[in-house]
Structures are given as C-alpha cells and as structure tokens.
Amino acid sequence: MINQDANVALQHIVIVGGGAGGLELAVRLGKKLGKTKKAIITLVDASPTHLWKPLLHQVAAGTMDSHADKRGYFALAHSHHFDFRFGRMDGLDRANKQLFLAPVLDEDGEEILPRSVLSYDSLVIALGSQTNDFGTPGAREHCIMLDTPVTAERFHHRLLSQCLRAQAQIRERGEGRFTVTIIGGGATGVELAAELHMTTKILSSYGLVNFHPEKELKIVIVDAAKRLLAMLPERVSTAAERELRSLDVQIYANEQVVEVSKEGVRMASGTFIPSGIVVWAAGIKAPDFLKELDGLETNRINQLVVTPTLQTSRDPAIFSIGDCSACAQGEGMPNVPPRAQSAHQQAELLARSLIRSVQGKSLLPFVYKDYGSLVSLGNYSTVGNLMGSLSSGSLFIEGTVAKIMYWSLHKHHQIVVNGWFHTWLTTWADLINRVKNPRIKLH
Structure with a gap:
C-alpha cells in the first residue's frame, strides 16, 4: 500500500x-x-x-x-x-x-x-x-486435549452428561465412581482438578439431589515427575498437593502412562485406572x-x-x-x-x-524476567512464588493475596487489549452477572 x-x-x-x-x-x-x-x-x-x-x-x-x-x-x-x-x-x-x-x-x-x-x-x-502426547498409544483417540475453547466445551458437556446420569441413578451393575483422569501434574492439570471438584460441589446444590460428588466422582492426576508442578519451587508443589489431597484428589506421581484406551489409563508400573473421561495435559509442542x-x-x-x-x-x-x-x-x-x-x-x-x-533504527534484544508463577486451586486457594522485581529472591505466597494476584494477571491482559475503561466496565458487568447467573454453566 x-x-x-x-x-x-x-x-x-x-x-x-x-x-x-x-x-x-x-x-x-x-x-x-x-x-x-x-x-x-x-x-x-x-x-x-x-x-x-x-x-x-x-x-x-x-x-x-x-x-x-x-x-x-x-x-x-x-x-x-x-x-x-x-x-x-x-x-x-x-x-x-x-x-x-x-x-x-x-x-x-x-x-x-x-x-x-x-x-x-x-x-x-x-x-x-498444542498438547504433546509423546506418541502414547491411544492418547489421540481417547483423550481430550484442552487446546481450544471447542475441546474445553466438549469436556464440559461430557462432565454434565455424567452428572445427569448420576442424578437419574442410571448406573451399570458393578460400576463404581465415575473417574476423571488428568494426565499431567503441571499448572493445567492441577488447576483443572481443583476446578472440577468445586464444580461438582456446586452442581449438587442445583437440584441434583441424587448426585453426591464424594460418592459419584473420582478425580485422579497422573504425572511422570516425582512431584506435582515439578517446574516450580518445591514449597509451591507441596502446598498444591496438600490442598488437592484434602479435596480427595488421588495423585500418582513418578508414573509414566504407556497406553490410553476406551476403558482407562495404563501405567508402566502395571497400574490401571478405569476412566470415564481422560484429559491429556502433559507437555506441549x-x-x-x-x-x-x-x-x-x-x-x-x-x-x-x-x-x-x-x-x-x-x-x-x-x-x-x-x-x-x-x-x-x-x-x-x-x-x-x-x-x-x-x-x-x-x-x-x-x-x-x-x-x-x-523508523530505520536497530532492533532491541529480548531479556526475560521471571516474575514467578501462580497456580489457582479454584475457590479453595491459590499458591505461587514471586520473583524478580516483585520480591528479593523468591517469595512463597498463598491464600487471598495469591488469588488476587492471579486474578490481576487476566485483568492486565484485558487492559492491554481493551484499555482501562472497557476493562473497568466489563469487570463490573462480571460481578453483576455472578449475582444474577448460576455459579457454573449448566448447559
């Protein structure tokens, strides 16, 4: 032009x-x-x-x-x-x-x-x-990869369907709790596990009198590393694991998945986890x-x-x-x-x-500054560490302060894209919608 x-x-x-x-x-x-x-x-x-x-x-x-x-x-x-x-x-x-x-x-x-x-x-x-399944047999065919809003919505619909089956008391003979297995103990896997637990607790209060989260749903995390959130400081990992175990999330660390089938997940140790939904959140490419x-x-x-x-x-x-x-x-x-x-x-x-x-000037070199990481555990907690100019050394944080800082990350992105005024308006609109709308999406 x-x-x-x-x-x-x-x-x-x-x-x-x-x-x-x-x-x-x-x-x-x-x-x-x-x-x-x-x-x-x-x-x-x-x-x-x-x-x-x-x-x-x-x-x-x-x-x-x-x-x-x-x-x-x-x-x-x-x-x-x-x-x-x-x-x-x-x-x-x-x-x-x-x-x-x-x-x-x-x-x-x-x-x-x-x-x-x-x-x-x-x-x-x-x-x-996108999600990296490392060529694991059955992963592409039987796992949901949370790469796009479309796949996230697909997972949500499958979860709702299972909750409705439990409400209608449709259960096969000998069938135990419905299991959601999350492969990958990084931030995505950990955050999803906590969010799922919170969702099912809320669902049971919306008229699903026959649906009991503790009896109907089992959440499992499998990770090849020795601990969850292996890329983050151990104190952050320990705090997240403690919170998840308190929510009855079952954790298999230091376990490698070797096959995913329609029936469930098999690990190198020989352990098999029967699964209704399998989410792959282990690695990217x-x-x-x-x-x-x-x-x-x-x-x-x-x-x-x-x-x-x-x-x-x-x-x-x-x-x-x-x-x-x-x-x-x-x-x-x-x-x-x-x-x-x-x-x-x-x-x-x-x-x-x-x-x-x-303008005809030279390019600038990029220097990365690590400001730490925050991991949201739904409404239960948030854990993380602050680094760089935000603290001297590495500062462990959790609870309300961490939750506010996690929330602010999204707001910062919105401000860059939408500007201060539009972000201010949408924030108030979100708060109003939380009052008048259900706490979770029911369709």
Whole structure:
C-alpha cells in the first residue's frame, strides 16, 4: 500500500496467531503504527474470536462461560487500527515474502473463503502451542486435549452428561465412581482438578439431589515427575498437593502412562485406572507444520529457533514469539519458558523493536524476567512464588493475596487489549452477572 502523503510504500507487518502474545502485539502496533498510517498491521487467526488460553480449565469445568469472555477479532481490529484475516496459515514462500492461508470451511464442509496468499515485509509467527502426547498409544483417540475453547466445551458437556446420569441413578451393575483422569501434574492439570471438584460441589446444590460428588466422582492426576508442578519451587508443589489431597484428589506421581484406551489409563508400573473421561495435559509442542516451514530452523518440539532480537535464525524478516518460539536465555540456561508472561514480555519488546525498525533504527534484544508463577486451586486457594522485581529472591505466597494476584494477571491482559475503561466496565458487568447467573454453566 502507498502512503499518499509521503509517496512511499508502507511496510506490511503480518502477525500469525491471535493468542496472548500475537493479539497484544497487534494492538500495540495498531495504536502506534496503524493509527498514524506509518505501517499496515494484519493479524491472521484460524478462529474469529479470542479467549485467554489460561482460562480454558475454567471453561472445561463450567465455572466460566467462554462466550462471555470471548472477543471478536474483527471488532478488535476496528477498534485498534489493524486488519484481521480469518484463516489458517499452512505454508510459506520466504523468497517472495508470502504466506498461504488454507480455505475456510463451515461446519458442513462448505467453503466460506477460498485459499489465499498474503504478502508481508515483516512476519511474526505467534501460533502458540498444542498438547504433546509423546506418541502414547491411544492418547489421540481417547483423550481430550484442552487446546481450544471447542475441546474445553466438549469436556464440559461430557462432565454434565455424567452428572445427569448420576442424578437419574442410571448406573451399570458393578460400576463404581465415575473417574476423571488428568494426565499431567503441571499448572493445567492441577488447576483443572481443583476446578472440577468445586464444580461438582456446586452442581449438587442445583437440584441434583441424587448426585453426591464424594460418592459419584473420582478425580485422579497422573504425572511422570516425582512431584506435582515439578517446574516450580518445591514449597509451591507441596502446598498444591496438600490442598488437592484434602479435596480427595488421588495423585500418582513418578508414573509414566504407556497406553490410553476406551476403558482407562495404563501405567508402566502395571497400574490401571478405569476412566470415564481422560484429559491429556502433559507437555506441549508447537504446531507440527512449523518443522517443515520453508527451511526455518526448529527444535525437537517444533519451536522456531530465534535470536536475541526474536528473529528466526535463518530469516531476519521473520520473527517468532510465545510458546512456538525457542528463545535462549543465555549460554547454559534453559529457553524462555512457555508461559503467558513470556508471551506478554516478548510482545511488548517486539512492538518497540518493530516501531524502531519502521523508523530505520536497530532492533532491541529480548531479556526475560521471571516474575514467578501462580497456580489457582479454584475457590479453595491459590499458591505461587514471586520473583524478580516483585520480591528479593523468591517469595512463597498463598491464600487471598495469591488469588488476587492471579486474578490481576487476566485483568492486565484485558487492559492491554481493551484499555482501562472497557476493562473497568466489563469487570463490573462480571460481578453483576455472578449475582444474577448460576455459579457454573449448566448447559
């Protein structure tokens, strides 16, 4: 596109992936470059709506209505001066600086949008991650992967169906408690277990007089590590495990899953857990097609290898942020962890860098700052540790203070995307809805 005033071609910055990092980057660049007509900003995503991924366990449990928290990309693009293209990237031509978008189909398989080509000057790949089942037999066929709002909703519907069966006292002869097995003792698995326990307790108070959570539902967590939340300090792990055991959540640590079947989960030790629903939440990887993306360098979990300036190692015109990027913190140190705070920090830095690039200035190096981690245990508790500038060393926190800080993480994302005023209004609306609506989604 030509800037008529300056009679020069505007740079076209394309961002693929509208997750926490990609959307925040699009909003920041839209305000600084799109609004002032200094560059064209285009966001591409395979979904027409955005939902903050750390909330998926709440959608699955029914403690959050995904439709209430979703934001449409077209509306966000209009408000923040960037363009939105609805489609899924499935190829790249680096030589001609073009990316390819697959046809968009409706639920019946009818084509809505044809295959298309999008040119760029700078490309940012922010596709996030998906569940890594490590090739475990039966995992793809018999597990629910909490990667998207669609799969989270599917889990919720299956859970509700089982609760209704219990209410109607439909039970096979010899059948015991209905078991939900969560494979993976990281933040997602731990948070889902606590949220599920809270959901079933609430359900029993909504007229399901024959449904008794303690008698009808069994929640199990299986993890290959020696303790839950293995990537976090041991004190955080101990506090989370103590809380879960008090809720009668059964924990199998240091156990490797070797097969998932329709009947349940089998572990290397020979232990078999009969399961009605199995959720896989053990490990992540970047989308598979990235490992064959026109010669870009990837690691063993398909992440794009990037330099300190977040440029891909083999193409300076292509950047990558968030879970799909392998960004080294320094020699001998692990890569930047795949967390929402990482994506946020990278989006903030890259926005500044790309603005500088448009101005003819050099890019900035990324330096990750670990502010700690928080794990929500529903209404029961929140545990975590604070680090960096928030405390000297590492500070363990739990209870009300931790819950407020966990809540503030989501609010910070909303402020970046929606602004202070809109976030203030929606926060009040949420509080009002909590009074007039059921505490959990019942459909």
